[in-house]
Amino acid sequence: MEVYSLLLMVVPKGVKTKFGSMLVCSTIKVDVEKLLSFMILIGLLSGVLVAELFIYFNLLGAMQDLIKGLLGFAIGFLVIEALCYMFISMSVNSKTKQVEEALPDALQLMSSNIRAGLTTDKALILAARPEFGPLAGEIKRVGRETMMGRELAAALMDITKRIKSDHLTRTMELIVSSIQSGGELADLLDQTACDLRDQQLIQKEISAGVLMYVIFIFIAIGVGAPGLFAVSGFLVKMLVSNINIISSQMPAELSAQATISITEVGVTSEFINRYSLIALTVSSLFGGIIMGLIQTGKTMEGIKYIPILLLVSMGIYSIGNYLMNTIFGGMMGV
Numbered sequence: 001m002e003v004y005s006l007l008l009m010v011v012p013k014g015v016k017t018k019f020g021s022m023l024v025c026s027t028i029k030v031d032v033e034k035l036l037s038f039m040i041l042i043g044l045l046s047g048v049l050v051a052e053l054f055i056y057f058n059l060l061g062a063m064q065d066l067i068k069g070l071l072g073f074a075i076g077f078l079v080i081e082a083l084c085y086m087f088i089s090m091s092v093n094s095k096t097k098q099v100e101e102a103l104p105d106a107l108q109l110m111s112s113n114i115r116a117g118l119t120t121d122k123a124l125i126l127a128a129r130p131e132f133g134p135l136a137g138e139i140k141r142v143g144r145e146t147m148m149g150r151e152l153a154a155a156l157m158d159i160t161k162r163i164k165s166d167h168l169t170r171t172m173e174l175i176v177s178s179i180q181s182g183g184e185l186a187d188l189l190d191q192t193a194c195d196l197r198d199q200q201l202i203q204k205e206i207s208a209g210v211l212m213y214v215i216f217i218f219i220a221i222g223v224g225a226p227g228l229f230a231v232s233g234f235l236v237k238m239l240v241s242n243i244n245i246i247s248s249q250m251p252a253e254l255s256a257q258a259t260i261s262i263t264e265v266g267v268t269s270e271f272i273n274r275y276s277l278i279a280l281t282v283s284s285l286f287g288g289i290i291m292g293l294i295q296t297g298k299t300m301e302g303i304k305y306i307p308i309l310l311l312v313s314m315g316i317y318s319i320g321n322y323l324m325n326t327i328f329g330g331m332m333g334v
Contacts, residue, residue: 022092142159230319233272284309
């Protein structure tokens with residue numbers, strides 16, 4: 001516990017507040033201080049490990065070991081923190097999606113309870129079905145608070161602080177306005193449920209309409225790009241090998257009289273391979289984000305595509321390299 005307390009001393013107050021609000025809106029049930037301490041500790045260990053790898057495998061060439069270590073530590077630490085942040089954001093989006101899918105049914109059930117003669121607070125409590133997931137827990141919370149004497153409108157608006165959803169916020173504002181103005185709440189709930197279902201159908205139609213673009217991006221990044229990199233890498237390797245052979249076997253007199261001087265090429269197959277891997281990684285990263293934006297309009301929804309794109313593109317690139325070197329390498333003498 002003392003180590004956790006020391007690690008928390010370097011975390012700004014704004015960061016604690018930000019992560020605290022995110023955890024409230026997510027499905028992760030853990031204390032924010034423990035989570036931040038764990039993230040920092042894992043990040044430090046990862047940074048040290050990556051720094052050791054950078055120095056041991058001499059990944060940055062002739063650069064000083066101190067600079068290699070610092071760069072490796074920064075990369076390892078930042079990558080772990082970014083992954084943790086993405087995981088929490090995905091949890092927030094997952095909870096929001098579950099709530100928005102269950103909201104029309106919950107409103108419809110609450111309306112039926114009100115039409116059956118129940119009071120608003122009892123109708124709300126009876127609408128908390130287990131199949132509604134996180135929304136059921138929030139409805140039960142509101143029911144308990146109203147039975148203990150809290151105002152229903154304030155309890156309903158508190159739901160929007162624990163669930164990050166624009167649809168839910170607008171729905172709660174409509175319900176609170178209806179309660180305060182004395183309107184027909186059952187009719188409002190029925191109409192709101194119908195409108196939410198219509199919006200969900202429109203969103204599904206839009207997602208189906210842009211599916212072809214998502215498939216095209218996936219094929220281009222996951223299949224086309226690694227295949228082209230494998231072929232181009234082999235061609236560059238073959239050209240470099242042939243030029244080096246020609247330059248080494250050409251007589252000095254002929255080389256001096258030639259209009260075009262042929263010298264050994266400094267481009268190596270390791271450089272081409274490293275460049276291809278970096279390009280595929282960057283393409284997978286931005287390709288996954290673009291796929292999420294096209295489908296749902298949310299950046300975080302595209303994070304789940306990034307590992308798939310990385311695995312597919314790296315796998316096809318490795319297979320393409322192996323086939324090119326095995327089938328054509330022996331024929332070309334490369």
